[in-house]
Amino acid sequence: GAVVSQHPSWVICKSGTSVKIECRSLDFQATTMFWYRQFPKQSLMLMATSNEGSKATYEQGVEKDKFLINHASLTLSTLTVTSAHPEDSSFYICSATLRRGEKLFFGSGTQLSVL
Amino acid sequence: EDQVTQSPEALRLQEGESSSLNCSYTVSGLRGLFWYRQDPGKGPEFLFTLYSAGEEKEKERLKATLTKKESFLHITAPKPEDSATYLCAVQAPTFGNEKLTFGTGTRLTIIP
Numbered sequence: 001g002a003v004v005s006q007h008p009s010w011v012i013c014k015s016g017t018s019v020k021i022e023c024r025s026l027d028f029q030a031t032t033m034f035w036y037r038q039f040p041k042q043s044l045m046l047m048a049t050s051n052e053g054s055k056a057t058y059e060q061g062v063e064k065d066k067f068l069i070n071h072a073s074l075t076l077s078t079l080t081v082t083s084a085h086p087e088d089s090s091f092y093i094c095s096a097t098l099r100r101g102e103k104l105f106f107g108s109g110t111q112l113s114v115l
Numbered sequence: 116e117d118q119v120t121q122s123p124e125a126l127r128l129q130e131g132e133s134s135s136l137n138c139s140y141t142v143s144g145l146r147g148l149f150w151y152r153q154d155p156g157k158g159p160e161f162l163f164t165l166y167s168a169g170e171e172k173e174k175e176r177l178k179a180t181l182t183k184k185e186s187f188l189h190i191t192a193p194k195p196e197d198s199a200t201y202l203c204a205v206q207a208p209t210f211g212n213e214k215l216t217f218g219t220g221t222r223l224t225i226i227p
Contacts, residue, residue: 044159105161
């Protein structure tokens with residue numbers, strides 16, 4: 001199956017700093033990638049849809065200036081958490097699909113802890 | 116608004132004890148229903164996609180079924196390695212949007 005690589009697996013940072021998370025599709029081109037956030041024992045919540053070469057589409061309630069998404073190529077999307085605060089601590093997961101309407105392949109996730 | 120409800124929230128079974136997990140959904144037209152397995156600290160791993168009522172799919176000890184209102188994930192003679200959180204998600208037929216709406220999952224523990 002298709003492989004989605006996410007890096008880093010975990011990151012600890014001080015409040016006020018910015019953190020970048022990378023998501024790569026290793027063996028296929030992903031015109032669309034998705035960023036999810038998951039709090040402990042809760043469901044995955046879609047944050048934004050990332051389209052190659054265009055601006056990301058953010059879900060209601062997600063601050064676009066805080067969670068910067070860049071999809072510069074067909075195999076790479078990045079999520080930057082700017083001026084991170086403890087409430088941003090969460091598990092962030094990216095995903096991609098081979099074709100519209102088909103199953104999503106997920107990265108291994110990034111655990112962000114903001115001190 | 117699409118909604119997905121999974122039950123039970125947690126389930127503990129003895130090894131070899133078969134059971135079923137439930138996923139009830141409300142969606143304005145179903146494009147697909149997906150089952151994923153998630154291990155702690157990992158991203159979800161794809162298991163099945165079901166598209167229409169009456170459809171069934173099997174993989175090893177797992178079997179997924181679909182009706183117009185719910186889906187079941189049947190686990191036959193489970194082993195400890197089947198312990199994980201099982202997530203259900205639905206996709207509505209919105210053009211150009213592959214967004215999935217997830218349930219909160221069933222945390223399954225298989226006791227040796």
